[in-house]
Amino acid sequence: MPAIVRIVDLVKNYYLGSQTVHVLKGLNLAFDEGDFVALMGPSGSGKSTLLNVLGCLDRLTSGQYYLGDVNVSEMSDDQLSEVRSTYLGFIFQSYNLLPQYTVVENVELPLLYQGVKLDAATKARCVALAEMVGLGDRLDHRPLQLSGGQQQRVAIARSLVNDPHLILGDEPTGNLDSKTSIEIMEMLRELNRAGKTIIMVTHENDIAAWARRVVRLRDGRVESDVRNDTRTTAELGR
Ligand SMILES: Nc1ncnc2c1ncn2[C@@H]1O[C@H](COP(=O)(O)OP(=O)(O)O)[C@@H](O)[C@H]1O
Ligand SMILES: [Mg+2]
Helix, strand or coil, X not given: CCEEEEEEEEEEEEEECCEEEXXXXXXXXXXXXXXXXXXXXXXXXXXXXXXXXXXXXXXXCEEEEEECCEEHHHCCHHHHHHHHHHHEEEEECCCCCCCCCCHHHHHHHHHHHHCCCCCHHHHHHHHHHXXXXXXXCCCCCCHHHCCHHHHHHHHHHHHCCCCCCEEEEECCCCCCCHHHHHHHHHHXXXXXXXXXXXXXXXXXXXXXXXCCEEEEEECCEEEEEEEHHHHHHHHHHC
């Protein structure tokens, strides 16, 4: 499998007045197409910063970032936003839905931002996505009329609207109870089995256990990088 994401000596600093905050201190990682990766690590270790750089929401300070064969670190802001809307899907802890819009309208939102004309076929596709995440009977509900798990399903449907290659999640189950978290993780696993590459931040071991590979950050560096399947084998062998 070719690497879908490759970062080389990735450094990210923030500059606060005269102070430099060194957040990511030279990361080297490659993620294969079709993989399901959990990014773990203590609070403040740089997980969200890394995800934001991978999601082209923030720029790196130095190093290289390749998405497929494309060197993202050299792109203009316009090109980055094009990559975001055509290649990436995002799921956030707080769902980030617009409260005044219905389920289907929230799913359509990334298309509106891109200026895509919402013709009958496009609308039908958004309805199909809402149905796929189990909200066929909630199409005209608004976020506040939905449970947290249902809102996150809307966010998952929305993340799929551009048929992204790569789905990025920042603590996608962070606001959900454990039963609902399992439902969301089952959905992500299905998407992964259907071929989507997923990179997900979590600080919970039982959520990370759904991933195929677990990368732990500590203080802006990679502390460990383990395949869940090999770890299970090793544990069985003990
Ligand atoms: N915009 C910012 N400006 C300055 N410092 C930041 C900014 N964003 C994050 N940081 C700092 O970077 C470090 C890593 O943050 P973050 O990536 O959010 O960690 P995590 O998601 O692992 O909890 C923290 O010390 C945080 O204070
Ligand atoms: Mg974070």
